[in-house]
Structures are given as C-alpha cells and as structure tokens.
Amino acid sequence: MTHERWLEAHAYLRPVADLSAQVDRAAGEIDVLDARVPDWEDYRSDFLAGVPLLTSSDASVDLEPGGRMAAALLSRLASGALPDTLAAEVRALDAEVRRDPQASRRIADFLLRDDTITPLFPGLLRYLGWTAMARFLRPVRNGFDGWRVEDKWLRRYCPTCGSLPAMAQLIGTDSGRKRLLCCGCCGTRWQFKRTGCPFCENDAQRLTSVTVGETVLRIDHCESCGGYLKTYDGQGNETLLLSDWSSLHLDLIAHDRGLKRLAASLYDFEPAQPVH
Numbered sequence: 001m002t003h004e005r006w007l008e009a010h011a012y013l014r015p016v017a018d019l020s021a022q023v024d025r026a027a028g029e030i031d032v033l034d035a036r037v038p039d040w041e042d043y044r045s046d047f048l049a050g051v052p053l054l055t056s057s058d059a060s061v062d063l064e065p066g067g068r069m070a071a072a073l074l075s076r077l078a079s080g081a082l083p084d085t086l087a088a089e090v091r092a093l094d095a096e097v098r099r100d101p102q103a104s105r106r107i108a109d110f111l112l113r114d115d116t117i118t119p120l121f122p123g124l125l126r127y128l129g130w131t132a133m134a135r136f137l138r139p140v141r142n143g144f145d146g147w148r149v150e151d152k153w154l155r156r157y158c159p160t161c162g163s164l165p166a167m168a169q170l171i172g173t174d175s176g177r178k179r180l181l182c183c184g185c186c187g188t189r190w191q192f193k194r195t196g197c198p199f200c201e202n203d204a205q206r207l208t209s210v211t212v213g214e215t216v217l218r219i220d221h222c223e224s225c226g227g228y229l230k231t232y233d234g235q236g237n238e239t240l241l242l243s244d245w246s247s248l249h250l251d252l253i254a255h256d257r258g259l260k261r262l263a264a265s266l267y268d269f270e271p272a273q274p275v276h
C-alpha cells in the first residue's frame with residue numbers, strides 16, 4: 001500500500017496528508033541537534049519502577065535542544081505558505097516564542113505536560129513541537145529500543161515520554177502474535193498484553209474487535225470504559241498506517257458508534273491525556 005494509493009482510496013484525508021507532508025518537509029530542513037544518550041545503568045531502577053525515560057531525573061535526558069528545534073520549525077513554517085487559519089496560528093505562536101528568551105526550555109517542559117505553561121494554541125504547539133522533538137530524540141529512542149527488556153515494561157503508557165498510546169500494531173501470526181502500543185508523540189513502540197484495555201484502571205478488561213472495511217486496520221474497543229484503539233494488523237507500512245492521520249476516518253466511525261477516543265492524538269489539536 002503506497003501513500004498515494006491510500007489517498008486515492010480516502011480522498012477526504014488529503015488536506016491532513018498535505019499538512020502533515022508540509023510539516024515533515026519543513027522539519028527535514030531544520031538542523032538536527034545532538035541528543036545525549038543516557039547511561040542506561042543510571043536509569044535501570046527508575047525503568048523497573050515504571051518511570052518514563054524522559055521524566056527520570058537519574059537518566060536526565062536534556063530536552064532543551066529539542067525545544068530549540070521546535071522553535072526553528074515554527075519559524076520556518078511561519079515564513080512559508082500554509083492554509084489560512086493555520087498560517088495565522090503558526091505566526092502567532094512563532095511571535096510568542098520569539099518574545100520568550102526561555103522558549104526552548106519551556107517548549108520542552110510543555111511537551112512533557114507541564115500544565116503551568118499555557119501557549120496560545122496548545123494543540124498546534126504540541127503537534128509541531130513533538131514533530132521536532134521526535135527527530136531530536138531519534139538516537140535516544142534507538143538506544144532505548146536496544147537496551148530495554150520489553151517484558152519488564154508492559155505498561156499502558158509510553159516508556160520514553162509517558163503518553164498514552166495513539167494506536168496499536170499486531171505483529172506475527174497465530175500463537176506467536178504480539179501487540180505493540182505506538183506513541184503518537186515521540187514515536188516509541190512498546191510491547192503490551194495481546195488483549196486487555198490500556199485505558200481502564202482495571203486493565204483485565206478485554207477488547208472487542210470491529211473491522212471497518214479496511215483489510216489492515218481495525219478498531220479494538222473496551223466494553224467497560226468505551227475506549228478504543230485503532231490497530232494496524234500487519235507490518236511494512238508503519239510510516240503510513242501508524243501515522244494516526246491516515247486513519248482519521250476510523251475515529252469518525254468509532255465516534256458514531258459511541259466509543260471514546262482515550263488514545264492520545266496530535267491531530268485533534270487537543271491536549272493529550274495526562275498520565276505521568
């Protein structure tokens with residue numbers, strides 16, 4: 001499944017696809033600053049206690065350069081051509097960031113859910129900020145993926161940034177199947193129980209699956225809390241099918257069925273659910 005064929009079949013996704021492509025292009029044009037990969041042994045006890053990497057004072061990953069990258073992305077987008085409403089919001093955010101000498105630090109804190117920080121357009125800043133920050137964090141995420149023992153986490157929130165999952169992915173066949181939860185913010189994928197709701201406090205609840213006309217995407221929902229998770233059943237098209245925007249039509253279907261989006265999303269421009 002190519003990007004273009006997906007858009008031919010789902011033409012209503014084209015505006016968000018275009019926006020996402022434009023933001024990714026701008027993000028590809030800013031300088032990537034070096035992220036310091038932590039000493040994993042310093043972080044081990046926090047990891048075992050369920051503290052996400054970026055909030056661990058023992059790991060002390062400095063996110064300020066990622067905040068600088070986010071400010072650079074805003075500035076690049078503000079000087080380019082964007083759809084009307086968005087252009088005004090991006091320019092207002094860019095002006096706000098330029099006035100603040102501590103902006104890069106504050107953007108980083110904001111992305112980690114410091115709710116004392118109230119920017120003009122929080123949802124938009126969260127989307128653009130994480131787009132830049134995820135690029136900054138790539139070496140840290142790769143190192144973490146290599147070090148992390150998956151069955152020592154198995155939690156409902158992201159081991160890197162602490163967000164709830166945006167989506168899930170099923171990998172493998174039959175008895176060897178495993179389920180990954182996918183973070184829409186930092187891009188980490190981590191292992192979780194095959195069945196079981198990641199949103200309930202009582203996560204012994206099982207999920208029910210609904211197929212929705214797609215062969216590789218489905219909606220898994222929990223009858224207890226009404227939360228649902230879009231799930232990619234396959235491998236090889238992660239960039240497209242785990243991007244969240246490419247399946248916004250599933251969110252509409254789920255909404256029509258009375259289900260609740262408890263998964264974190266960067267595309268509804270609402271604040272993510274705080275977990276940690």
Ligand SMILES: [Zn+2]
Nearest residue numbers: 158161183186
């Ligand atoms: Zn994350």
Ligand SMILES: [Zn+2]
Nearest residue numbers: 197200222225
């Ligand atoms: Zn539930």
